[in-house]
Every structure is written in structure tokens, then in C-alpha cells.
Amino acid sequence: MNVAKDLVVSFEYTLTNDAGEVLDKSDPGSPMAYLHGHHNIVPGLEKAMDGKTVDDAFVADVTPEDGYGPKKTDSTQVLPLDAFGETAPEVGAQYATRTEEGNLMPLWVTAVDEKGITITFDHPLAGETLHFDVKITGIREASAEEVAHGHPHGPGGHHH
Numbered sequence: 001m002n003v004a005k006d007l008v009v010s011f012e013y014t015l016t017n018d019a020g021e022v023l024d025k026s027d028p029g030s031p032m033a034y035l036h037g038h039h040n041i042v043p044g045l046e047k048a049m050d051g052k053t054v055d056d057a058f059v060a061d062v063t064p065e066d067g068y069g070p071k072k073t074d075s076t077q078v079l080p081l082d083a084f085g086e087t088a089p090e091v092g093a094q095y096a097t098r099t100e101e102g103n104l105m106p107l108w109v110t111a112v113d114e115k116g117i118t119i120t121f122d123h124p125l126a127g128e129t130l131h132f133d134v135k136i137t138g139i140r141e142a143s144a145e146e147v148a149h150g151h152p153h154g155p156g157g158h159h160h
């Protein structure tokens, strides 16, 4: 079986940046699962997965455009300290705001100080070229429910 749309793919990975720093990795023995063709993972990695099979190991180099997007220089805003309620959020916390069109837009807290709460709409990995060291550990058919939800259930996937 080869990776294709509507298949659930399990894989182990180590994610490094251009400097070779490890940004993220799967826990040993617990691969991540995603539903191919449903934007569960960044476009560049999904493209690299296409057609691969179990036990394939490879490195996918992903540009910011195919990753978490370029950095937007105008994306920082400073909000009043009580903007999130009585308790100020932690640096690094992720929230979402609803746009005028009604879409959810993620935002991240980058600083909390006397000036207020600084937020950005850039993903923490925006602007980074990403290197995914991948090993595919499993490929299976998705259930109708998983396809309808747009994500896999069970180990490495979503739990409701």
C-alpha cells in the first residue's frame, strides 16, 4: 500500500531547523497518525509523503511557503493586560480569534510585561525552513467516520 488520499499514515519524525536544532520529535514507539490529503500536516511534508510506503525513511526539506508560512512583519499586536481575563496568559500559549468573516485565526502570545500582552499571528515556526526526518511505520484505510471528520482516530490520532 502506498500513501494516497484518504489513507491513514503513521510515522515517526524528528523536526530540525536550518541550524540543526531539534524543534520537535515523536515519542519513541508512539508514531503520529494523520489522514493523507486533508491538510493535517504542512503541505511540504504531505507532498513528500505521497506515494511512499511502510518502512520508507527519508528527509523532507520544507520551505516556509510549504511549511508554516513566511513571517509577517506587521503581525505583532500589544493587547491590554486584562485582554484574556483576570489571569494573564503564558508566553507561548496559543489562542484563536474570530475574524470578521467568521473564520478562526490562531494567535500566539510572545511576551507578557507591564506594556501588556504581545501577540503575533505568525506560527512560532513561520519563516523557518523545516527538515523532517521521517520513517513511515503504518498505512491503513480510513473509516468513513475518519474521512468525514478529516482526521484519524485511535493511536496517534484524535481522541474525542
Ligand code: ZN
Pocket: 146, 149, 151, 152, 153, 158, 160
Ligand atoms: Zn474525529
